[in-house]
Amino acid sequence: MTQTDETLSQEETGTEPTATLSAMDRVRLARDPQRPATLDYIGELCSDFVELRGDRSFGDDCALIGGLATFRGRSVMVMGHQGGTNTRENIERNFGMPRPEGFRKARRLMRHAQKFSLPILTFVDTSGADPGISSEERGQATAIAECLMQMIGTRVPIICTVIGEGGSGGALAISLGDRLLMLENAVYAVASPEACAAILWKDASKAAEAAETMRITAADLDRFGIIDELIPEPVPAHEAPRDTIYTVGDRIAAHLDMLCATFDPDDDAGVHDLLDRRYSKFRKIGAWSEAGTEG
Amino acid sequence: MTQTDETLSQEETGTEPTATLSAMDRVRLARDPQRPATLDYIGELCSDFVELRGDRSFGDDCALIGGLATFRGRSVMVMGHQGGTNTRENIERNFGMPRPEGFRKARRLMRHAQKFSLPILTFVDTSGADPGISSEERGQATAIAECLMQMIGTRVPIICTVIGEGGSGGALAISLGDRLLMLENAVYAVASPEACAAILWKDASKAAEAAETMRITAADLDRFGIIDELIPEPVPAHEAPRDTIYTVGDRIAAHLDMLCATFDPDDDAGVHDLLDRRYSKFRKIGAWSEAGTEG
Amino acid sequence: MRNFFQRQGKFRPLSKGDERSAEQQQIPEDLWVKCPKCGELLYSRELERNARVCPKCSHHFRLSARERISLLADSDSFQEWDSTVSPQDPLKFVDGQGPYDEKIVKTQKKTGETESLITGSARINGRPVVMVVAEFNFLGASMGSVWGEKMARAVERAVEERMPVLTVNASGGARMHEGLFSLMQMAKTIAAFHRLGENRLPHFSLLVDPCYGGVPASYATVADVMIAEPGALIGFAGQRVIEQVTRQKLPEGFQTAEFLLEHGMIDQIVDRGNLRDLISTLIDHYLGAPQGLGSYSANGLRSATELEQTVTVVDTPGPATTTTGGMS
Amino acid sequence: MRNFFQRQGKFRPLSKGDERSAEQQQIPEDLWVKCPKCGELLYSRELERNARVCPKCSHHFRLSARERISLLADSDSFQEWDSTVSPQDPLKFVDGQGPYDEKIVKTQKKTGETESLITGSARINGRPVVMVVAEFNFLGASMGSVWGEKMARAVERAVEERMPVLTVNASGGARMHEGLFSLMQMAKTIAAFHRLGENRLPHFSLLVDPCYGGVPASYATVADVMIAEPGALIGFAGQRVIEQVTRQKLPEGFQTAEFLLEHGMIDQIVDRGNLRDLISTLIDHYLGAPQGLGSYSANGLRSATELEQTVTVVDTPGPATTTTGGMS
Numbered sequence A, B: 001m002t003q004t005d006e007t008l009s010q011e012e013t014g015t016e017p018t019a020t021l022s023a024m025d026r027v028r029l030a031r032d033p034q035r036p037a038t039l040d041y042i043g044e045l046c047s048d049f050v051e052l053r054g055d056r057s058f059g060d061d062c063a064l065i066g067g068l069a070t071f072r073g074r075s076v077m078v079m080g081h082q083g084g085t086n087t088r089e090n091i092e093r094n095f096g097m098p099r100p101e102g103f104r105k106a107r108r109l110m111r112h113a114q115k116f117s118l119p120i121l122t123f124v125d126t127s128g129a130d131p132g133i134s135s136e137e138r139g140q141a142t143a144i145a146e147c148l149m150q151m152i153g154t155r156v157p158i159i160c161t162v163i164g165e166g167g168s169g170g171a172l173a174i175s176l177g178d179r180l181l182m183l184e185n186a187v188y189a190v191a192s193p194e195a196c197a198a199i200l201w202k203d204a205s206k207a208a209e210a211a212e213t214m215r216i217t218a219a220d221l222d223r224f225g226i227i228d229e230l231i232p233e234p235v236p237a238h239e240a241p242r243d244t245i246y247t248v249g250d251r252i253a254a255h256l257d258m259l260c261a262t263f264d265p266d267d268d269a270g271v272h273d274l275l276d277r278r279y280s281k282f283r284k285i286g287a288w289s290e291a292g293t294e295g
Numbered sequence C, D: 001m002r003n004f005f006q007r008q009g010k011f012r013p014l015s016k017g018d019e020r021s022a023e024q025q026q027i028p029e030d031l032w033v034k035c036p037k038c039g040e041l042l043y044s045r046e047l048e049r050n051a052r053v054c055p056k057c058s059h060h061f062r063l064s065a066r067e068r069i070s071l072l073a074d075s076d077s078f079q080e081w082d083s084t085v086s087p088q089d090p091l092k093f094v095d096g097q098g099p100y101d102e103k104i105v106k107t108q109k110k111t112g113e114t115e116s117l118i119t120g121s122a123r124i125n126g127r128p129v130v131m132v133v134a135e136f137n138f139l140g141a142s143m144g145s146v147w148g149e150k151m152a153r154a155v156e157r158a159v160e161e162r163m164p165v166l167t168v169n170a171s172g173g174a175r176m177h178e179g180l181f182s183l184m185q186m187a188k189t190i191a192a193f194h195r196l197g198e199n200r201l202p203h204f205s206l207l208v209d210p211c212y213g214g215v216p217a218s219y220a221t222v223a224d225v226m227i228a229e230p231g232a233l234i235g236f237a238g239q240r241v242i243e244q245v246t247r248q249k250l251p252e253g254f255q256t257a258e259f260l261l262e263h264g265m266i267d268q269i270v271d272r273g274n275l276r277d278l279i280s281t282l283i284d285h286y287l288g289a290p291q292g293l294g295s296y297s298a299n300g301l302r303s304a305t306e307l308e309q310t311v312t313v314v315d316t317p318g319p320a321t322t323t324t325g326g327m328s
């Protein structure tokens, strides 16, 4: 439960998080349909985007998209959740909730990135994995698990950014990177406040209370050492989308430069070092006690 | 178009192929429902068989089965096509014609064998890959191609044996090993004689003529250097199933001993040598001419 | 194919001849149990002797973690690890039922366990194995920080000592009281199992009823061999959640072990009485039989396909009676 | 997203304003071509100038291998390799139409090609690339020994010279006249591409109409990037075979490029006019832009998803009119 030694210090980012919003206020901001989404980040921050589609066994999931792109002079593999801004798009993209095909595509793209030593950037923005009947039939749990297993061992630098709602396993599936950045008004939770309230309070209207109690804001998660950097949003992202996007781009670039400076895909020792640090990053997350001492 | 240097010479096998049957006679023998099939070989030659099922994304295909087994004191991964001996079984096993799930399972088991350095034994016995609508929907071509791509690079010794009908791409998918053995009355063809007659003679009744012309018998393929060993069948396999099975077992064991004698999974040079020989084995198959010389 | 052999032990399954009639219905509840699948009234001690498998319909009753260990491990071979690792309350979480830290203490008293995961080493038919077992009675085997920590330690120790890992997985979902710490245990456990795989040590995952949420969506479904007990309910999203979201009726047999087998997600469904021998056979395949022990199961196992054709009783699971939470 | 930019070249697609009416129907056949999809009568030379894409409905007419090369490669950059490798007749094959060796000679005279696969090096927007193109007019682009040999040589040379490989794949199936030699070319080609992959060099596979049998069931569907032309028919088994075997009516759009995209088998469907820029962008991503050239496509490509939403004309392919052979 300590911070990654390499984390850039808060001072470097310049601005201080300002807001005094409630957790539920931030949930609403994180879900705002006008908030910049993955394709907006790719469109503004990247050139030469070539979308790569399909899981090579069943379908293509538009709720989790990805492809090759040039980011600040580097070719990278970029991927992220993508919902819609209107009903038609939302149906096409299943409200940004990936089906097994989405996770299988993500896994395929990670392997692809590894083959060609392309760093990976992910954008996390989903209320969760699709909870439908056919998703269960095609192994939603297995698809997420295989994606996680691939990601944790992928031999290239990976930077993940929570840009909106980080919902449960569907968000985690593309979050196992070397850095986890998070916008100030994004949230990241093990279950939605509504679901948590319904289960633990037996009353879905207690969502705001649940949201507060669950500690789902970037500030909370920064304090817990679960995220590596909180990216301030001086105004909510949808009110200043380009500024937000470019700020995120700058922070990703700073971390990417740092990771790539010491990374050589042909140097086995360096690759192992990358994977060892990634292992330690997740190995130490948790809060437990043992024989009187805290873990 | 030369023989593998390592191939055991015919003398060692003791018996000489005896038969003077026509190609179509052998097609009929190869298809005889009483002819020993993959599960018969596993049952007689192996102990501790643990079937491993499923492609981990859509289904389990009973037309292509496999699992862990002990063969002559060694743990191996064994797999093969499996049809049925009655209508109910044939429907369950789709007449031994794999769907994409079957090839994806085969690929999974090959990766699994590689992870644990288990040699692979395959038994080839299918009229071909399933030509149905849903198989096309789920990428029959892609599934076969991915299986081939996996097999050619699998870092363990692989011995393939054609025990019945070797039909086209569905047979090839589990045939890219370090040794290709073939029973005397088995056949191995790019298309069924019936299909070939229908396409090239515009007359399906010319199947016997097509069978002869296509050179699909073990003796033909031995002469072409495409198979590594012809295993004699003094009497047709279904008339002496145990004898046939044990003869096949002895030949597989002889080749496996030879391959394993020089194979150490932890020795990169040895593994590369194995893969280089496998590459050369297929690299040289073909008949072409160039500036007057034959290839 | 060969004979499928019977195990000699405490939990030897009853043969069909041992079945009793269901007529004696006046006996106190703690002595008699009604089978939720076939309705048969079963004498408790006999059910225990049969590894809590209904002798009439083969329904597999749930086992506690300790019962599971005594079923699978050789007598007195289980050595528990890290039993003093206990949950904390990092969020100072208070829900409709009160504070989380009080809930922990109550649950610990009620169950006699410190947490929902028990880890240790054992022998199965003489083969050393790391054994990790979920306890569903402890807050629905929800995965929190202790689960992740104990799992990571157990798997790291397996790597050090070059032992295979058997996990017995049940879960109702994430330990929501621990917030994102809970979700991150999916990452922590998958990282540990990735390391196990890099070291080419096998992981056998046994899925038992019920298994939902982050456990099957992390390490439990990417094992080298995936086994489930007959009728076990396994999935990502819980059935109530799916019904609420989709407003569709769930198909019969949805999310059962049989459903998963049909959809290619698991290798085999194995009756409780055959688990030990299957695991020890697997260990021999991956790591070789220990010196002096030889191959335990000289007669081999039948293929699962063959088995199902014979043991038809597990082919037709009744309507699922268990409801579970899960992750949405 | 950014503007999708137009290519300047011989085959620049017509803008909509250039469309002509279909009323002049009295002109000789070799000057006018009827579009099989929309029925429009098209002036041959104008169709050529539009890369043989119907300006009205976007139907992509088939191209010969040489036309394809001139469409994709920079002017005069194509250097053919191994053009003297010719087919043999190892089986002394004689079918209902006569001996195979005579058929070869006739086909060579008719087409001016020695075989159904053309290999060589070229530049695309200045980027060196190994280019391998199937010729459907040569015995239906059936894959025989020459195909395998020329492909293996080309890919081996790509490894030596560290060049990316672009394959343009059409095929009616295996060259049955060469018996099992023909089937084994699937093994030979996949082996070559496995080696390319081990050397971390990219393979771009372009699937064009029609592509069936052993070509898509080997190297052509396991490329690093899978691209198809709109409306191309692609599959394992041919449509007639499937209809005969299953006695079912094939669903609309079955085996089209759009069908494959929907089923997750390909990355993108790309209009002929945009292929060059897509390929050169891909090369830059994998191998870096050549010194001095900089990034060719400074404005970037739009995502395929975006593209489809705009270019609706390729979303609704008419009933497939092409019938093909295939492998069963």
Ligand SMILES: [Zn+2]
Pocket: C035, C036, C037, C038, C039, C040, C054, C055, C056, C057, C058, C059
């Ligand atoms: Zn019962």
Ligand SMILES: [Zn+2]
Pocket: D035, D036, D037, D038, D039, D040, D054, D055, D056, D057, D058, D059
């Ligand atoms: Zn047209």
